[in-house]
Amino acid sequence: MTSTLERHMVTIGGLRVGHGPAVVIGGRVSLRPHRGQVDAREALGERATLVEPYSAADLPAIAALADAVVVGATWTRDIPLVRAAAGLGLPVVVERRPSASVEEWVGLAGYCAAEGNDQVVLCEGGRLDLGVLRAARAASGRPVLADVSRDPGLAAAAVAAGADGLVVAGPGGSGDSGGAGGAGASGRADGAADVRAAEEAVTLVGALLRPESPATLAECREAIDRVDAALATLLERRAALAGVVQRLKPVGGFAGRDLARERALVARMAARAPQLGEERLAAVMNAVIEAGLHLAEERARR
Template sequence: MGTGPAVVIGGSGADAHWISLRDRREGVSPAESVAAARAQGAGPVLVEPFSAEDLPLIAERADGTVVGAAWMRDSGLVRAAARLGLPVLVQRDPSATLEEWLEVAGHCVAEGNDGVVLCESGGRTLPGGATPDLALMRAARERSGRPVLAGLGADPALAAAAIAAGADGLLLDPSSTERDVLAAREAVKIVGALTRRETPDSVIAAREAIDRVDAALAVLLERRAELAGTIQRLKPVGGFAGRDADRERRLVAEMARRAPVLGEARLAPIMNAVIEAGLHLAEERRSAPRD
């Protein structure tokens, strides 16, 4: 799995923004397109050129270059983009093999640019979004040792699966809505907290990592409380009178196996508080007046 927080690249509210100059809008110059992307937020702006003529603008005003799937096989343009010295994001052509995809990254390195990130967007599409090949994405990461993003088009539905599969980030369409970006960021936060180990090097970074873990904890605790309430409704004897001390001890022992640093002695009072909170919630709901 990856390390550190995964990123979301896309529209408003994302960690970084990207635009494609291939999608030229009538009456809008490339410079205006880049300026509009820059105005969406404070994050980096990545730009996919339409042709080599766009490279001077990218060198001057962008923070990174996107080698789009449509021109991944244009080695001349790839090498010229790499020579800008900016980070390069290489999207896989749907028909390209893993070896061909990694070869493009090699072209960038040959031009003295080792700041290459791969992006798997897949060849098939679902309504509203792309379907990345997550197995191929993992293989690319393992073979290259480079960060790999999952391109999701305009649909964040696969965001959680992509992060669980080891994606270092998610690439959404530049036109993705703020709601789509928020959904992707939530998947990054919750699933990433469970699957990505972080080694922060500052107090601020450590607190941000803790915030991500706490977010995942909140979701899991809420789910546990709901399931505990279901058990209370099904048990012959519910509430505090129906507590099973032996089961709770086994639960703590099993948790200690997964959290040996905390151990049973520290986990026991934590789980006791969690269990009691669920029981209190179940009792409150049972005694609440019904409409």
């Protein structure tokens, strides 16, 4: 059966949204704060990824300089502008008004598609409602972005909820003072840190929770790299917890190993990884446990 993600994939600035791993899109530019008093080309200056117009007059510049046009949360009821934006031929990112239902949000995306542009992506921003994000993704079959510019701490939760990508203001990003997110709304200055947090979220949480079906050797290696990054993070955390255990046990170190507990641990893991099975997992976990114990001993000698 063809998956929802395979049926609906949109390319934005070279990033495939809705296919394979979650992505990070740096920067959402809104022309609304200029209120039409500054030429759109002058306001943009250079190529941008996501751009929201103030009016139809901004659309030619967006067509020339943007990778996608944003139907901003503040003007989703301006149907003539929605139709004009969809008619550019660029991917369309449809934000949700805070009061809009899933049906209204998905319906507006369908309206853009009815204009002859099926490159439509949904975007949840502002005060993120991750339940609505998940429901819209399931109901529409379209990719869904989460704009975490206001609160980058929600990046991991958004990926866990099924977001196909994260929008962050990024270093020097220009945000939106009246829409669903962006540096202007959040007032955050550390855009580089926000991008790193988003990248960690799509790498680590995505590796654990997001199914992938790589079609090429390069894609397969990239997927393995994400899984390995998640493994390294979890192994480091396990080693730290093992060090705490050594301090709490009456008999620490290798002499304090509980072989019965280790066998039970491997059996539980084998239930989650039946293809590896207990014998292979036992060898892996023995190496992991020994590495943690060696590390605990080294730290104790310092």
